[in-house]
Amino acid sequence: MGLFLTVAVRNLLQAKRRTALLVTALAGVTLLLVLLMALSAGLTETMIRSATAISSGHVNVAGFSKNKPADAWPVLHGIEAIRRKVADLVPEATSLVVRERAWAKLISDRHSLFVSPTGVDYASEARLKEALVLAKESDYKKGGRDVVVGDLSKLAEPHTAVLFAGQAKRLDVEVGDDLTITAPTGAGRTNTLDVRIVAIARDFGFLSNWVTFLPRQDVKDLYQYGDDTGAVVQVYLPDPAGSEEVMGRLREGLAAAGHELMDHEPAPFFMKFERVAGEDWTGQKLDVTVWSDEVSFLKWVVTALDAISVVLVGILMVIIALGITDSMWIAVRERTREVGTERAIGMTRRQVLALFLVEAMLLGLAGTTLGGLAGAGVAALLDHARIEVAWDALRMILMSDVLNLAVGPGQVAWSIGVFTLLTGVAALPPAVRAARMQPVTAMHHAG
Amino acid sequence: METESMVRLKGVVKEYPLGKLKVRALDGVDLCIRKGEFTVVAGPSGSGKTTLLNMVGCVDVPTAGEVLVAGKETSKLDDRGRTLLRLERLGFIFQTFNLIPVLTAAQNVEFPLLLQRRLGRRRRRERVREMLALVGLEALLDQRPNEMSGGQRQRVAIARALVTLPGIVLADEPTANLDTATGMNIIDLMKTLNRERQTTFIFSTHDPRVMEHARRIVRIVDGRIAGDDGCGGAAERAEA
Ligand SMILES: Nc1ncnc2c1ncn2[C@@H]1O[C@H](COP(=O)(O)OP(=O)(O)OP(=O)(O)O)[C@@H](O)[C@H]1O
Ligand SMILES: [Mg+2]
Numbered sequence: 001m002g003l004f005l006t007v008a009v010r011n012l013l014q015a016k017r018r019t020a021l022l023v024t025a026l027a028g029v030t031l032l033l034v035l036l037m038a039l040s041a042g043l044t045e046t047m048i049r050s051a052t053a054i055s056s057g058h059v060n061v062a063g064f065s066k067n068k069p070a071d072a073w074p075v076l077h078g079i080e081a082i083r084r085k086v087a088d089l090v091p092e093a094t095s096l097v098v099r100e101r102a103w104a105k106l107i108s109d110r111h112s113l114f115v116s117p118t119g120v121d122y123a124s125e126a127r128l129k130e131a132l133v134l135a136k137e138s139d140y141k142k143g144g145r146d147v148v149v150g151d152l153s154k155l156a157e158p159h160t161a162v163l164f165a166g167q168a169k170r171l172d173v174e175v176g177d178d179l180t181i182t183a184p185t186g187a188g189r190t191n192t193l194d195v196r197i198v199a200i201a202r203d204f205g206f207l208s209n210w211v212t213f214l215p216r217q218d219v220k221d222l223y224q225y226g227d228d229t230g231a232v233v234q235v236y237l238p239d240p241a242g243s244e245e246v247m248g249r250l251r252e253g254l255a256a257a258g259h260e261l262m263d264h265e266p267a268p269f270f271m272k273f274e275r276v277a278g279e280d281w282t283g284q285k286l287d288v289t290v291w292s293d294e295v296s297f298l299k300w301v302v303t304a305l306d307a308i309s310v311v312l313v314g315i316l317m318v319i320i321a322l323g324i325t326d327s328m329w330i331a332v333r334e335r336t337r338e339v340g341t342e343r344a345i346g347m348t349r350r351q352v353l354a355l356f357l358v359e360a361m362l363l364g365l366a367g368t369t370l371g372g373l374a375g376a377g378v379a380a381l382l383d384h385a386r387i388e389v390a391w392d393a394l395r396m397i398l399m400s401d402v403l404n405l406a407v408g409p410g411q412v413a414w415s416i417g418v419f420t421l422l423t424g425v426a427a428l429p430p431a432v433r434a435a436r437m438q439p440v441t442a443m444h445h446a447g
Numbered sequence: 448m449e450t451e452s453m454v455r456l457k458g459v460v461k462e463y464p465l466g467k468l469k470v471r472a473l474d475g476v477d478l479c480i481r482k483g484e485f486t487v488v489a490g491p492s493g494s495g496k497t498t499l500l501n502m503v504g505c506v507d508v509p510t511a512g513e514v515l516v517a518g519k520e521t522s523k524l525d526d527r528g529r530t531l532l533r534l535e536r537l538g539f540i541f542q543t544f545n546l547i548p549v550l551t552a553a554q555n556v557e558f559p560l561l562l563q564r565r566l567g568r569r570r571r572r573e574r575v576r577e578m579l580a581l582v583g584l585e586a587l588l589d590q591r592p593n594e595m596s597g598g599q600r601q602r603v604a605i606a607r608a609l610v611t612l613p614g615i616v617l618a619d620e621p622t623a624n625l626d627t628a629t630g631m632n633i634i635d636l637m638k639t640l641n642r643e644r645q646t647t648f649i650f651s652t653h654d655p656r657v658m659e660h661a662r663r664i665v666r667i668v669d670g671r672i673a674g675d676d677g678c679g680g681a682a683e684r685a686e687a
Binding site for chain 2: 002003006007010011014337338340341342343344345346347348349351438439440443
């Protein structure tokens with residue numbers, strides 16, 4: 001093997017230009033792949049962070065109740081017992097948060113807007129306090145100052161509201177203004193509630209379009225829900241990767257405790273109203289979901305990015321593979337007599353095959369390692385630079401106003417491994433031809 | 448008699464396709480080469496010298512007849528079997544030297560030993576040094592082929608052919624690409640090695656001055672043996 005390596009390395013160094021070209025090309029495409037994977041992973045990370053800050057736990061126990069078949073109220077009775085059961089079933093949970101969910105109209109002096117008012121117990125929302133960043137006045141008000149006004153902790157007081165900057169802009173309101181909230185409460189009646197805006201948070205992409213935070217009691221009052229009710233128990237885990245397993249455990253445990261469960265549908269709760277209203281049952285059913293279900297309408301972004309990456313990197317890799325094949329054809333042709341000599345001296349076909357494959361894969365390893373490390377470096381730098389996303393639409397999709405890239409050493413190693421292997425595959429046809437040459441033909445080959 | 452003969456050819460015919468025709472490069476050759484011989488295959492251009500050496504060297508198989516090398520019939524072996532036979536029993540010296548350009552003199556000589564995987568690193572290095580000393584190149588251990596003269600390259604090739612201590616060393620016109628003086632040096636070297644180490648040599652040439660040094664000359668014309676002063680010649684055939 002040492003001999004093969006020596007011969008391979010020296011031959012690669014001998015064909016300097018060819019080697020340099022292919023190493024550069026391989027490095028380039030590996031760098032691109034690592035960057036795109038880092039972007040995809042960063043996007044997923046951002047989504048988990050935003051989703052779990054704003055509208056979901058890692059795992060959620062929510063559901064619907066119906067007095068008559070056409071109803072679909074996103075509210076659970078006996079929420080305290082459910083919360084205790086969840087706590088029993090998921091002892092590793094870092095926190096459990098109970099929230100209210102609703103659908104209502106926000107009305108300012110000039111404009112109105114439909115949102116999903118989310119009722120929170122401010123004291124129990126440590127995560128939300130951390131995740132929400134208050135916007136500068138200039139972010140939502142024309143001629144506003146470059147300072148943050150408002151106070152998130154006032155959400156602990158009744159008749160208050162926290163909006164997102166985009167909503168404030170559309171409603172043309174600022175901190176201290178009053179809003180009227182109107183909500184249909186069934187049987188054609190509508191309730192209203194007046195609240196004061198106590199803080200305005202920076203936008204969080206898509207999710208911040210339709211979520212507004214109110215004190216939990218206000219939402220209950222608006223809908224005249226009883227005391228022991230709530231819309232959802234949000235479960236936070238030490239590691240989001242365990243979400244699916246915990247969901248399964250909860251479904252089993254809650255069913256065993258006598259709760260009716262809805263079939264799992266990977267969609268956010270607000271897309272389930274219609275289906276539930278069309279089902280022929282009354283009473284209450286629980287719906288257990290994971291965070292990715294609640295942002296499944298955004299998953300296409302990651303899927304699309306991954307698809308583009310695969311196609312783009314795939315096309316580039318095919319081109320490079322053809323280049324490698326071609327280059328190895330040249331190498332085999334140039335070294336026909338050398339192969340003949342080696343065969344005559346006693347090298348087997350398999351060893352000749354190995355000789356050329358080792359050479360190609362060495363080239364592959366050099367190029368992809370270079371590109372993989374450079375890609376990881378560039379991704380880390382870009383992430384560190386916290387580059388502002390200038391384009392609004394992109395900011396919506398990214399759910400963040402800075403570019404987030406996450407480099408996994410596993411992904412880099414995977415890229416290097418797969419591309420090096422591909423280099424070997426690309427070199428296979430010329431290498432097989434070299435191995436099949438008869439020693440006589442090879443020896444008497446001119447040149 | 449059989450134990451002593453390293454190579455035996457019996458009624459060997461070799462035909463090459465040439466369009467729709469066939470060229471008969473060897474036409475019923477009987478030959479026997481014994482240990483320690485120093486044999487020259489001589490004949491005009493196109494007479495079949497290279498073809499004959501290819502048969503003996505197991506790099507090609509006959510169309511008809513038998514070639515026995517170290518007691519094995521080469522056309523009955525598969526490619527791998529012939530390859531191993533070459534590695535273990537034969538040494539090759541080429542007209543165009545055919546060193547591996549990216550390897551140094553020492554590495555070129557070490558090459559067959561590495562393929563054999565029999566000697567450890569230290570024994571290998573010792574053997575390489577010994578062989579290069581034998582051909583008078585101990586000073587050029589780390590030179591690449593393109594830094595050496597033709598004569599030096601052919602010496603490295605001889606060292607490479609001898610390093611596995613093969614039963615037979617084959618050389619197809621080893622002096623054709625060398626000037627006369629260098630060529631004679633190479634022949635002298637081969638002769639010395641033959642005398643002092645009992646290495647069996649068989650080589651082809653059409654240089655009359657080279658032929659003078661031979662102990663045994665096999666003359667070949669149009670693919671047939673026209674004269675042979677050793678075994679396998681007329682005398683032996685009469686015996687059989
Ligand atoms: N691969 C081949 N295909 C077709 N014909 C061949 C092939 N190799 C040799 N021949 C023919 O076989 C005959 C013998 O060739 P060979 O090379 O053995 O002669 P040679 O004595 O070595 O000649 P030279 O002194 O020129 O090297 C010639 O007529 C040659 O044209
Ligand atoms: Mg010839």
